[in-house]
Amino acid sequence: MNEALERLVHSIALPDEEAMRLAAAHLDQLTKPPGSLGKLESLTIRAAGITGQPKPELSRKAVVVMAADHGVCEEGVSAYPAEVTPQMLLNMLAGGAAVNVFARQAGADVICVDMGVNADVSHPSLLSRKIRKGTANMAKGPAMTREEAEKAILLGAAIADEACDQGIQLFVTGELGIGNTTASAAVACALTGLEPSLLVGRGTGVDNEGLNRKTAAVQQALSVNQPNREDAIDVLMKVGGLEIAGMAGLILGAAARRCPVVLDGFISGAAALAASRLCPASLDYMLASHVSGEKGHVVLLEILGLEPMLQLDMRLGEGTGGVLSLHLLDSACAVMHEMATFASAGVSDGTGVPEV
Incomplete structure (x- = not known):
């Protein structure tokens, strides 16, 4: 470190x-x-x-949506092409995504961050923190370098710090990136030692054949890279994603400023697990919003020792489940x-x- x-x-x-x-x-x-x-x-x-x-006073809230692409998409792990990541990011920046709708209802800001989208995206509201244009294919070698993983964590922490300086009191973790449930499953397997069959889910809705390809890709990535379970940065570097590392940093940065972090679904759970391995004390700052329809999420919540507020069978990502739970937090504070x-x-x- x-x-x-x-x-x-x-x-x-x-x-x-x-x-x-x-x-x-x-x-x-x-x-x-x-x-x-x-x-x-x-x-x-x-x-x-x-x-x-x-x-507690938590009226100023923000969902931080970190976007990045994944080289493992080459293995046919998603029902959608990688081109969807920049397209959906622009939709989100225009206010048209589900997270935008829910955030407006909950009175939360939406902060979109380009951590590693495999395209040139420009928008006045976009925070450009691009480290590289997507990760490498982890089924063939490390997803990124150790320096890139560390940089992503520190950039995530800096985003939390900057937002706190602007008055934000609570964060919701959000993400965007085709292939990110595959990387999240690999991170979760590497950190827990559990088999891919227990943590790999259907993500964007792949069929049985796609699920088999996805499980095989995770297994191959673990075999090729041999990530060190005792070193969360090594895991993120070898089988993670730029947005996953960024979310881990966001959690740590928010905790350093004594701000609650509301976790969204499975991908947020993988980032939270990595953050907790880097700093066990950060767990005390995490709140679980919901348990998603992605089968590995309930396993991660049990490992983290967090009880979700909601169970709605959601698996959209973006921070949507996290933002929906803000109404409960508002009521608790009121x-x-x-x-x-x-x-x-x-x-x-x-x-x-x-x-x-």
Whole structure:
């Protein structure tokens, strides 16, 4: 790990236990039976620990959509051609993708980042952080160099840092790139030691023949590259993607600024697993939005120890599931700021003695 990454990892603090204690105490004073808001209460307490605020304020939100292409598409792993990546990126920049619709509804910004699209994309709203035009075919050799993997992580962290400086208080991980569920499955297999058959799913909706090609490509990539399970950067370099490494960096950068990171689906899960291996403390800053229809996602969530807020059988990516869960986070925070206490409402707290 290079020096800049070492500094980033060591800058991530543990959650604020006093803020969590105060949040829990305030929840118990609100006009409701203790614990009656269920998981919303534990979500609020976690947000308090992350931010250091007993009454968390998370009104400024952004979904960061990192886009990149994958050389492994040469192996026929997707139902769509690689040309779709830049086309969909332009659609997103124009506000026409599903994530744009959901983000407008949730009051979240959409930040699109070109980490490695295999085309020249230009748009006033695009953050161009292109490291290279797509990864190499990991079924034949390393996807990228170690320096490129480290650069992608650091660029992701810098994006979080810049957004925090502009007032963003919460991040959602999003991604775009044909072939990225293949790379994510390879990363997950390499970091966990699990067989590809347990983690490789249908992605864009490949048929049985396509699924077999995809599983074989992941198996071949692992065999050819022999990624080191104990070295997350080696794994990202050999079988990862530029956007996956970028999302891992985004998670670390957000954690360093005490901002919650809402994870989207399977690809975000692979990035989160890599981030947690680089810095175990970063796990405390991650919130799981949903469990996707991609079969490996539930496995990753179990390994990460994260419980999803929603289960909608979604597998679109882009950050869509993450953005949908923001409504629950908004409600959890609003309760802390707006709900009356027993004392302020003049309601008995259950002890038989009305508070004044």
